[in-house]
Amino acid sequence: MRTPVFAANWKLNHGPTDARAFLQRFISQTPRQSDRTLLFFPPALSVAAVVDAARDRPDLLVGVQNVHAESHGAFTGENSVAMARDAGARAVLVGHSERRHVFGESDEATGKKVRLAVDAHLVPMLCVGETLEEREADATEAVVLRQLTAGLSSLTDTEVASITLAYEPVWAIGTGRTATPQDASSIHAVLRAALRERIGDKAAHVPICYGGSVNRGNAESLLLSPDVDGLLVGGASLDADGWSAITRSAIGR
Numbered sequence: 001m002r003t004p005v006f007a008a009n010w011k012l013n014h015g016p017t018d019a020r021a022f023l024q025r026f027i028s029q030t031p032r033q034s035d036r037t038l039l040f041f042p043p044a045l046s047v048a049a050v051v052d053a054a055r056d057r058p059d060l061l062v063g064v065q066n067v068h069a070e071s072h073g074a075f076t077g078e079n080s081v082a083m084a085r086d087a088g089a090r091a092v093l094v095g096h097s098e099r100r101h102v103f104g105e106s107d108e109a110t111g112k113k114v115r116l117a118v119d120a121h122l123v124p125m126l127c128v129g130e131t132l133e134e135r136e137a138d139a140t141e142a143v144v145l146r147q148l149t150a151g152l153s154s155l156t157d158t159e160v161a162s163i164t165l166a167y168e169p170v171w172a173i174g175t176g177r178t179a180t181p182q183d184a185s186s187i188h189a190v191l192r193a194a195l196r197e198r199i200g201d202k203a204a205h206v207p208i209c210y211g212g213s214v215n216r217g218n219a220e221s222l223l224l225s226p227d228v229d230g231l232l233v234g235g236a237s238l239d240a241d242g243w244s245a246i247t248r249s250a251i252g253r
């Protein structure tokens with residue numbers, strides 16, 4: 001019912017020249033796979049280069065890592081949903097932990113961005129996740145459910161069914177510390193249950209990806225865990241060969 005998603009979050013890496021070279025190499029190693037969705041989140045300045053380099057591969061989709069919470073106006077340095085769509089993006093990360101914790105993005109802003117994204121026909125990948133402190137205080141479920149509720153607050157049930165979620169425990173991002181497949185599965189099940197409460201059976205359509213120090217060694221065991229429908233990968237997506245290998249992981253369904 002859900003197509004597994006492999007999403008590369010390049011963060012502040014790979015400008016247009018690198019991005020083109022990456023795509024060339026990646027494409028040469030990665031045959032089309034109709035049973036999964038492949039998504040690249042390059043920096044905004046490299047979106048056009050990735051779209052262009054992937055023009056003969058409609059199976060490779062491009063997204064932006066962030067958009068502004070207003071649609072236009074005097075916001076120097078920002079990018080809007082309409083601009084992202086115009087540049088060829090089809091998806092947008094919203095509420096990534098670095099946006100929340102490094103740039104101070106609020107729950108309210110994530111809700112606005114999700115709304116704008118859906119209106120612009122971009123699929124929002126809403127990221128939720130707890131810090132180490134929150135985990136140690138046994139607040140994981142409360143935190144991810146609060147972030148989920150805020151992020152989806154302005155969507156209709158049908159719209160909720162069209163988004164993608166990512167569970168990314170903050171303590172696992174870029175630290176080499178991964179959640180165990182069991183940890184990931186148990187939070188994914190909590191998110192799935194909350195979605196079911198909100199939109200009933202349509203909850204089965206929403207892919208829930210895991211992110212946080214995913215690499216070639218742990219990708220398959222995560223993907224084979226119940227309720228883990230894909231991966232959102234930072235560091236291990238920066239190398240074309242390595243990322244190609246991860247996107248060819250067994251998905252067992």
Ligand code: PGA
Pocket residue numbers: 009168172173174175211212213214232233234235236
């Ligand atoms: P990481 O990043 O794979 O480098 O831990 C994941 C992310 O931030 O999306």
